[in-house]
Amino acid sequence: MPIHVTRQIPRPGEIFDLLHLKTPELNGRKRRLASALTIEDLRRIAKRRTPAAAFDYTDGAADDEISLARARQAFADVEFHPSILRDVSQVDTSTEIFGGPSAMPFGIAPTGFTRLMQTEGELAGATAAGKAGIPFALSTLGTTSIEDVRAANPHGRNWFQLYVMKQRKISYGLVERAAAAGFDTLFFTVDTPIAGARLRDKRNGFSIPPQISLSTIANAIPRPWWWWDFLTTPQLQFASLSSTGGTVGELLDSAMDPSISFEDLKEIRSLWPGKLVIKGVQNVEDSRALADLGVDGIVLSNHGGRQLDRAPVPFWLLPEVVREVGSDLEVAVDTGIMNGADVVACIAQGAKFTMVGRAYLYGLMAGGLEGVERMIEILSEQVIRTMKLLQVGSVAELRPEHVSQLTRLRPVHGADRRELTR
Template identity: 80%
Template structure:
C-alpha cells in the first residue's frame, strides 16, 4: 500500500521555483531561442516579408540551399568513449591568424536592410567572441566603419570584381590600409541568380512602399521606425563612387571576370587571399597551383546556380586533392554547431555562417548575433565532448560518415 500524507507547504515550495519575470522584451525573446531555427522563427515574426525573404530565400527552386542543409543532416557521427573531455579546445588558426571558434561571419549584402544595426552588430559580436568578420563589397557599413566596430579583431573583405575595375582596386587598397588581413575573391557571380522570392515580393533596393508593403508592415512598426530614422541605406564602401544603388549593383556582376583579374588583385593585395565560390575539384586544383592561400567551397548560399554542387559533399575530395597546399573553408547551409564539427572532421580548416548570422541580427540586433554565436559555440563544445575529442585537431574523417540521400546514377 502507498503511504499518503497531507502535502506540506515547505516541501512543495522546495520543489517549485518561480522564474523571475524578464521585462526586457529583446532578452526575453532571445532567452527562448535554443537553436538557429528558433532565431529564424523570431526573425520572421519581426521582419517585413520582403526583407526576411531576401535573407531566407535562394535561387529559382531553392534546391541548392535545401540540398546543402540536408547534406549536413545526413551525417552519422562515430563517438569515442571513455575519454576525459571535461575541457575541450575550440580554437584554431586560419589564414595566418587566430580564431577562438572554427567559424567566422560570412559576407552579406544589404545587411542594414534586415536590421538597422547591420554590420556594426556583426563585427562587434565577432570581435567580442574572438572570431573573424567578413565585410561584403555590397555591405551597408563602410570599410572604415567595420574597422571602428571591431578595432582589435580580425576583419576580412569580400571583393566583387566590378565592371568598373578602378572601383574594385580602390576597395582593395582601402581594406589593406584599414588593417583587413584576408581578401575573399568571389568567382561565382558572373551574373545574378534568379531569386524568385524577391521578384514575387516586388523587392527592390531601396524598398518601394506599396499597399502590400504597408499591410505587411502594420504588425512590425519597429522595423519601419528603425529604417526611417537611421542613415540612408546604401553600399557604404561605394558611396563615394557615384551612381544609384541599382547602378552599383549592376556594376558588381561582370561576366568578363577572368584569371587575369585574379592575377592583378593578387599583386595588389598584401595579405592572404582566398577564392570564394569554388565548386569543382578541378578548379580547386588549378587555383591551388596559382599559389592562393585558401579555397572557399561555396555555392553562394544557393543564391546563384540552382542545382549547384553541395559544398559539404565536395569537401573530402577537395581536401584530398589540395589540402596540403591551401586552407579549405566551407560555406552554405550551416545551421548547427554539429555541421561545423563534421566539416572540421572531414578536413575543413574553417567554416562560415551567413544566414545564421542574419537570423540572429533580425531577431535581436547585436544581442541576437551574440546569441547566434553562443548557440553554435555550445553545440560545437557539446558535440566534441560527445565524440570524445579534446581539440579540433583530434577530429578526423573516422568520426564522420556522409550518408547518401542524393547520389549520381551509375550506368553500365
Template identity: 75%
Template sequence: MVKRQLPNPADLLELMRFKKPEWNGTKRRLDAALTIGDLRAIAKRRTPRAPFDYTDGAAEGELSLTRARQAFEDIEFHPGILRPAEDVDMSTTILAGRSALPFGIAPTGFARLMHTEGEVAGASAAGAAGIPFTLSTLGTTSIEDVRAANPEGRNWFQLYVMRDREVSYALARRAAAAGFDTLLFTVDAPVAGARLRDKRNGFSIPPQLTLGTVLNAIPRPWWWYDFLTTPALEFASLSSTGGTVAELLNAAMDPTISYDDLAVIRDLWPGKIVVKGVQTVEDSIRLIDAGVDGIVLSNHGGRQLDRAPIPFHLLPAVVREVGQDATVMIDTGIMNGADIVASIALGAKFTLVGRAYLYGLMAGGRPGVDRAIAILRDEIDRTMKLLGVAALDELEPAHVTQLTRLVPVAPSPRAVVSGS
C-alpha cells in the same frame, strides 16, 4: 500500499519557486531561442517579408540550398567512448591568425536592411567572440566603420570584380589600409542568380513603399521606425541605387572575370587571399597552383546557380587533392554547430556562417548576433564532448559518415573530377 500524508507547506514552497521575470523583451525572446531555427522564427515575425525573404531565400527552386542543408542532416557521427573531453578547446589558427571558434561570419550584403545595426552588430559581436568578421563589397557599412566597430579583432573583406575595375581596386586598397588581414575574392557571381522571392516581393534598394509593403509593415512598426529614423543606407561600391537586387548586381558585376583579374588582385593585396565560390576539384587544384592562400567551397548559399554542387559533399575530395597545400574552408547550409564539427572532421580548416548570423541580427540586433554565436558555440562544445574529442585537431574523417541520397546515374568526366 503507498502511505499518504498531507503536504508539508515548507515542501510546497520549495517546489513552487517561480522563475524571476525578465522585463527586457529582447533578452526574453533571445533567451528562449535554443537553436538557429528558433532565431529564424523570431526573425520572420519581426522583419518585413521582403528583407526576410532576401536573407532566407535562394535561387530559382532553392534546390541548392535545400540539398546543402540536407547533406549536413544526412551524416552519422561515430563517437569514441571512455575518452575524457571535459575541457574542449575550440580555438584554431586560420590564415596565420587565431580564432576562438572554428567559424567566422560570412560576407552578406545589405545587412542594414535586415536590422538597422547591420554590419556594426556583426563586427562587434565577432570581435567580442574572438572570431573573424567578413565585410561584403555590398555591405551597408563602410570599411572604416567596420574597423571602428571591431578595432582589435580580425576583419576580412569580400571583393567582387566590378565592371569598373578601379572601383574594386580602390576598395581593396581601403580595406588593406584599414588593417583587414584577409581578402575573399568571390568568383561565383559574374551575374545575379534568379532569386525569385525577391522578384515576387518587388524587393528593391532602397525599399520602395507599395500597398503590399505597407500592409506587411503594419504588424512590424519597430522595423520601419528604425529604418526611417537612422542614417540612410550607404554602399561603398554602388554609385547609384534604385532597382531590384538583381538589377543592381548585373549593372555592377562583370561576367568577363578571369584568372587575369585574380593575378591583378593578388599583386595588389598585401595580406592573405582566398578564393570564394569554388565548386570543383579541378578548379581547386588550378587555384592553388595560381598561388592563392586558400579556397572557400561554396555555392553562394544556393543564391546563384541552382542545382550547383553541394560544398559539404565536395569537401573530402578537395581536401585529398589540395588540403596539404592550402587552407580549405566551407560555407552554405550551416545551421548547427554539429555541421561545423562534421566539416572540420572531414578536413575543412574553417567554416563561414551567413544566414545563421543574419537570423540573429534580425531577431535582436547585436544581442541577437551574440546569441547566434553562443548557440553555435554550445553546439560545437557539446558535439565534441559527445564524440570524445577535446580539441579540433583530434577530429578526423573516421568520426563522420556521409550518408548518400543523391548518386549520379552515369557520372560525367567532370563530375568524377569534382567528386560531386
C-alpha cells in the same frame, strides 16, 4: 496484488522548497532571445519581426531553391561515430585560419544589404564577432563602410569580400581601403558572373531602398518597430560604394561582371598584401589550379544556393577537394550550416574553417547585436557539446572517421557515370 503507497499531508514548507520562481524578464528582446535554443528558433523570431521582402531576401535562394535544400539535407544525413573513455572535461575549440587565430572553427560570412534586415547591420556583426574572438567578413555590397567596421572591431579579425566590378578601379580602390584599414584577408568571389534568379525577391518586388506601396504598408502594420528603425536611422546605401555614383541598380549591375578571369586574380594578388582566398570554388579541377597559382585558401561555396540552382553541395565536395589540395592551401566551406554539429562535421571532413551567413542574419533580425551574440552562443554551445559527445579534446583531433555521409543522393562523376550508362 496492489501496491501500497504511503501518503502524507505535505507541509507548507516542503511545497515552498519546490517552488523556484524566476523574476520575470521585462526586456522583450532579452526574453525573445532567451527562448531561442536553436538557429531555427532565431529564424522563426526573425520572420515574425521582419517584413517579407527583407526576410525572404535572407531566407531565399535561386530558382527552385534546390541547392539550399540539398545542402541542408546533406548535413541532416551526417552520421557521427563517437569514441569512448576520453577525458573531455575541457575541449579546445580554437583554430588557426588564414594566418591568424579564431576562438571557434566558424566565422561570420559576408552578406549584402545587411542593414535592411535590421538597422544595426554589420556593426552588430563585427562587434559580436570581436567579442567572441571569431573573424567577421564584410561584403562589397555591405551597408557599413570598411572604416566603420574597423572601428567597431578594432582588435579583432576583419576580412573583406571583393566583387571585381566592371569598373576595375572601383574594386582596386576597395582593396586598397581594406588593406589600409588593417583587414587581414581578402575573399575574391568568383561565383557571380551574373546574378542568380532570386524568385522570392521578384515576387516581393524587392528593392534597395524599400519602396513604400500598399503591399509594404499592409506587411508593415504588424511590424512597426522595423519601419521605425528604418525611417529614423541613416539612409540605407552601399557604404563602400557610396562615392561611386549611379543608382542602386547600376551599382548592382556593375558588381556582376561575366568577363572576370584569371588575369584579374593576378592583378588582385599584386595589390593585396595579406592572405588571398578564393570564394565560390565548386570543383576539384579549379581547386587544383588555384593551389598551383599559390593562393592562400579557397572557400567551397555555391553562394548559399543563391546563384546556380542545382550546383554542387559544398559539404559533399569537401573530402575530394581536401584530398587533392589540402596540403597546399587551406580549405573552408559554407552553405547550409544551421547547427554547431554541421560545423564539427565539416572540420572532421577536412575543412579548416566554416562560415555562416543566414544564421548570422537570423540572429540580427531577431535582436540586433544581442541577437548576433545569441547566434554565436548557440552555435558555440552546439560545437562544444558535439565535440564532447564525440569525445575529442580539440578541433585538431577531428578526423574523417568521426563522420559518415548517408547516401540519400550520391554525385556521380566521370568514369562512374560511364559505368552506369553501359
